[in-house]
Every structure is written in C-alpha cells, then in structure tokens.
Amino acid sequence: MTPRTRTLILTVTVFALFAAGLPFFHYLPDDTYITLRYARHVLEGDGFSYNAGERLEGYTNFLWLIIIVLTGKLGSPLILAARTLSCIFSIATLLLALYAGNRFLSMHRGTCSDADDGGWNRSVAAALPALILASSAPLQTWSLAGTETALFTFLLLLGVVMIMEERKPAAVFAVFGILGLVRPEGLAFYALAGCIMLARGPRRRTVLIHGAGVLVLMYAPYIIWKWRYFGSIVPNTFYAKMGPARLMLSNGSRYVFRFLTSYGYLFVLGALLLKKRLLSPRPFLLPASFILAHWLIVLVLGGDWMPHFRLLLPTMPLVALVAAAGISEASVSGAPPGTGDAQPGTGEAHPPTGDTAPRTGEHPQQASALPQQSHNPAAVVSLVLVFLAMLPGGMGYRYFKAERFAVRKFAVVGQRLRDTLPPGTRIACGSTGAIGFYTNMPIIDILGLNNRHIARNGTIVARQPGH
Numbered sequence: 001m002t003p004r005t006r007t008l009i010l011t012v013t014v015f016a017l018f019a020a021g022l023p024f025f026h027y028l029p030d031d032t033y034i035t036l037r038y039a040r041h042v043l044e045g046d047g048f049s050y051n052a053g054e055r056l057e058g059y060t061n062f063l064w065l066i067i068i069v070l071t072g073k074l075g076s077p078l079i080l081a082a083r084t085l086s087c088i089f090s091i092a093t094l095l096l097a098l099y100a101g102n103r104f105l106s107m108h109r110g111t112c113s114d115a116d117d118g119g120w121n122r123s124v125a126a127a128l129p130a131l132i133l134a135s136s137a138p139l140q141t142w143s144l145a146g147t148e149t150a151l152f153t154f155l156l157l158l159g160v161v162m163i164m165e166e167r168k169p170a171a172v173f174a175v176f177g178i179l180g181l182v183r184p185e186g187l188a189f190y191a192l193a194g195c196i197m198l199a200r201g202p203r204r205r206t207v208l209i210h211g212a213g214v215l216v217l218m219y220a221p222y223i224i225w226k227w228r229y230f231g232s233i234v235p236n237t238f239y240a241k242m243g244p245a246r247l248m249l250s251n252g253s254r255y256v257f258r259f260l261t262s263y264g265y266l267f268v269l270g271a272l273l274l275k276k277r278l279l280s281p282r283p284f285l286l287p288a289s290f291i292l293a294h295w296l297i298v299l300v301l302g303g304d305w306m307p308h309f310r311l312l313l314p315t316m317p318l319v320a321l322v323a324a325a326g327i328s329e330a331s332v333s334g335a336p337p338g339t340g341d342a343q344p345g346t347g348e349a350h351p352p353t354g355d356t357a358p359r360t361g362e363h364p365q366q367a368s369a370l371p372q373q374s375h376n377p378a379a380v381v382s383l384v385l386v387f388l389a390m391l392p393g394g395m396g397y398r399y400f401k402a403e404r405f406a407v408r409k410f411a412v413v414g415q416r417l418r419d420t421l422p423p424g425t426r427i428a429c430g431s432t433g434a435i436g437f438y439t440n441m442p443i444i445d446i447l448g449l450n451n452r453h454i455a456r457n458g459t460i461v462a463r464q465p466g467h
Contacts, residue, residue, distance in 0.1 A: 002017060006119060007098075007123065010098075010124065010127040010130075011098060011127075013127075013132075014098065014130045015094065018143075021137070022144060025137055025140040025308070025395075026140075026143075027141050027145050027407075028079070028083065028148065029433070030431050030433030032079075032145060032163075033436065034058065035061060035082070035146075036078045036437055037433075037440070038058070039068040040072070040078060040440075043069060044131065044465060048065075050443070050445070050450040056236055057236050058234050059181060059237070061183060063148075063182045064151060064182055068081060070080055075229065078148065083145070086142065086147060086148075086149070086150040087144055087150070089150035090143035091137070092154050093133065096161065098130045100129060100321060101274075101324055102126045107164065116350040122378070124382045125324050125328045126325040128385065129317050129324055130324075131386045132385060132386055136392075137211060137262065137392060137400075138312075139391075142145075142309040142310060150184050152182045152183050152186070153313055156179060156290070157317045159179065161428055162175060163196060164286055170214060172193055172197065173193070175216040176189055176453065177190060177215065177219070178218075178330065186296055189294075190211075194208075196224060212236065212330060224246065224354065228302075234240075239448070239456050240448035240454070240455040240466045241301075248300065251302040251303045251464060252302045255303025256298060263316060266323040266385065267288075267319045267322050270287070270319075270323040271322060271326070273325075274322070274325060274329055288322065291315045291322070294315040295315075295355075298312055302464070306403075307396065308396070324382070350380065358381065361389050371431065410431050411437075414435040414438030417435065418440070420440070425441050426441065426443070427439065427441055427442070428446055429444075429445075430446050435449075
C-alpha cells in the first residue's frame with residue numbers, strides 16, 4: 001500500500017472520529033452569547049458595549065468579536081456564524097495536526113522502522129496527534145461552541161510549526177501577534193517564540209528587529225484605541241476574575257491536575273520515551289516549552305469551571321506530538337538489528353548492514369526473514385492511546401449534559417422575559433449570556449464581568465472568582 005493511500009485512510013478515520021463525537025458534545029456555552037451581544041450592539045451602532053451606551057471591555061476575545069461582526073455585516077445570523085467559524089477552525093486544526101505529525105517525525109532522526117509492514121506504524125504515529133484530537137471531548141465540545149478557542153488552538157499550532165520549519169521571523173511574529181489579539185495570553189507565547197528564535201541561531205538582530213516591529217505595528221494602534229475608547233488597557237473581566245493569589249493558585253492547580261490525569265499523561269509518556277534526547281533543543285524542547293508555559297499560565301490564572309478543559313485545549317495538539325515522537329522513537333529503539341530506519345515520508349527502510357548481511361551459503365530471503373518476523377507495536381500503542389483519549393469525555397458526560405441543559409434553559413428564560421417585561425426593564429442576574437442576548441435589555445451583571453463598578457469594588461466570596 002502506498003504512503004498516499006495510508007494517509008488518505010487515516011485522514012478519513014480522523015474526520016470520522018470527529019464527526020461521530022459532535023452529536024454528543026455539541027455545545028453553545030453562555031459566554032458565547034456575551035460575545036454575540038457585543039457583536040450585535042456594534043452592528044446596531046451602539047459600539048463595543050454590553051449595555052447600550054456603556055463602553056466596557058467585558059470580553060477577552062477582541063479579534064474573534066471583530067470576525068463575528070464582519071460576518072454579521074455580510075448578513076449571516078450571529079449564532080450560525082459563530083458556530084460555523086469555530087467548526088471551520090477545528091477542522092483546520094485537525095488538518096494542520098496531520099501535517100505537523102508528519103513534519104515532526106520527519107525531522108526526528110528516530111523514525112519508525114516499517115520494512116515489515118509497508119509503513120503503517122510510521123503512518124499511524126504521524127497521524128496520532130490528529131487522531132487523539134478528533135476523538136477527544138475537548139475538541140468536539142468546543143468545535144461548535146462559537147467561542148475563540150478553536151481559532152486560538154489553530155494559530156498556536158501554526159506558530160509552533162512555523163518555528164519548527166524555521167520560517168522567517170516576521171511571519172512567525174505575525175502569527176503570534178494575531179494570537180494575542182484573539183486572547184491576551186497569546187502575548188506570552190509571542191515572547192516565548194521570540195526567545196526560542198533568539199536562542200536558535202545567528203539572525204538574532206533580525207529576530208529582535210522583526211519582533212519589536214511587528215509588536216509596535218500591531219499593538220500600538222490597538223492599545224491607543226483601547227485607552228481612548230474604554231479608558232483602560234486591561235479588560236474589565238481581569239478585575240472580575242482575579243482573586244487572592246492563594247485562591248487562584250489553588251483553583252489553577254486543581255484544574256491542571258485534572259487535565260494531567262485526563263490527557264496530560266500523553267506528554268509525560270512521550271517525554272519518558274524521549275529521555276535519551278532531552279538534551280537536544282529539537283525536536284522535544286520546542287513543543288515542551290509551549291506546553292509547560294501554557295500550563296503555568298493557566299495555573300496562575302486560576303483555571304476555569306467550563307467543561308472539557310477549554311483553556312488547555314490549545315496545547316493538546318502539542319501534547320499529542322510529543323507522545324507520537326516518543327512512540328516512534330521507542331519503536332525504533334526496540335526494533336531488532338537490520339530492520340533499519342525508515343526514510344522520512346517514504347516508509348522505505350535502509351538495507352541491512354553489518355551482522356545482518358547474509359552469511360555464506362545462506363539464501364537472501366532466509367536472511368531477511370528474521371527481521372520481518374518482529375512486530376513493531378507503534379500502530380497498536382497509538383490506537384490504544386486514541387481509545388484512552390475518548391474515556392474522559394464519557395466519564396464526565398453527565399456533568400456536561402447538565403451544563404448544556406442549563407444554558408438552554410437560560411435561553412428560554414431570556415425569550416420569556418423579552419416577551420413578558422416592558423422594553424427597557426433593567427434586570428440583575430449572574431448568567432448574563434443567553435438571558436442578555438435574548439432579552440437585549442439593560443442588565444446589571446452581579447458577577448462583575450460586564451459591570452465596571454462591581455468588577456473593581458466587589459468582594460470575592462466564591463471559590464471561582466468571576467463566577
């Protein structure tokens with residue numbers, strides 16, 4: 001079977017797994033409706049405001065909001081546009097993960113040896129990141145959620161792949177600069193990408209100039225506009241969601257630990273299998289630096305309460321890349337002498353050398369029989385890991401269904417309040433997404449996410465600040 005045929009079969013498998021999970025995990029969270037309410041007010045001429053006439057940055061996804069506004073200007077219904085776009089970027093992430101898996105293993109000098117099975121082991125190992133993503137509840141949950149999570153995940157993976165392929169610094173910085181406009185923590189990855197490129201090679205002056213130039217061009221106008229428009233550079237949600245350091249670290253550590261037990265073990269597995277290569281900056285340290293930085297950011301920010309690890313989904317493709325490289329390396333290390341390393345992307349093995357050469361009087365087919373009898377377990381192990389990636393979603397499905405049911409009921413409440421109350425009635429509530437979107441009435445957000453006074457002067461009385 002040719003490599004192209006194997007790739008086609010595995011690609012179809014990836015999207016079959018993805019499509020099979022969507023009916024169970026499709027989800028429109030309450031936060032999406034907040035973004036859509038802002039988008040509608042922009043379209044109606046009320047500007048960036050949750051309550052018409054009150055300029056407030058009660059969102060942390062500026063670029064995503066702008067994209068939704070643009071689709072609204074083209075006449076697309078806002079809910080449909082948000083869900084469709086998040087699905088498109090999830091599909092793009094799966095395609096990019098397939099590409100990244102092949103490139104990552106090709107640049108890894110220990111690739112699977114597949115003389116005995118025509119290349120299936122290496123093909124499955126290369127497709128493992130996409131297979132894990134497609135079968136996992138986090139990607140399936142947030143693929144139709146209408147949030148910026150799918151776009152953030154795609155851009156982060158794209159930026160790492162561009163660094164891996166040593167693309168021009170200006171292009172890399174542009175991708176990470178866009179990432180920071182999608183969510184503020186993207187700027188931390190901007191700085192990390194710059195440090196990695198500085199540490200890599202002789203073009204340090206070019207990296208510094210391009211890094212500073214892209215940052216100024218993209219963010220100077222944005223920061224000036226924010227200050228003039230909102231009177232603040234920091235989003236209102238920052239004040240609402242930040243609590244005492246001890247509480248934030250406690251929440252964040254629990255969140256990261258739950259992720260580690262659900263999916264993070266893949267990174268640990270890959271790191272252990274690659275332990276002989278930990279001193280090399282490539283290929284392990286590149287994804288590992290982004291993974292560990294992301295986990296640290298989420299830990300400090302206190303994690304999240306939403307189902308299926310919304311905040312940690314963006315580095316799941318990188319976690320799966322490390323696992324794939326580890327499995328590939330282990331399969332080569334455990335292969336018998338004479339099997340040979342496959343050429344990257346070809347599935348063809350080097351001819352046997354040294355002690356594996358045919359002995360005098362020995363038929364060549366007999367000499368090659370021993371290596372062919374060995375079994376390379378990379379494909380089997382990969383499929384087991386894909387199955388394990390499905391388990392956390394099933395184990396937490398009852399909680400997920402309850403959350404989805406609650407948001408649907410909020411939407412019903414919003415519609416009934418709209419039909420019952422006089423126009424202009426002011427409402428006070430905590431979950432301000434669906435209720436706010438469907439009533440479109442002035443709302444006092446008692447949690448402070450969309451209320452300047454409460455966010456800055458309220459007292460944290462819950463275990464999850466901002467909720």
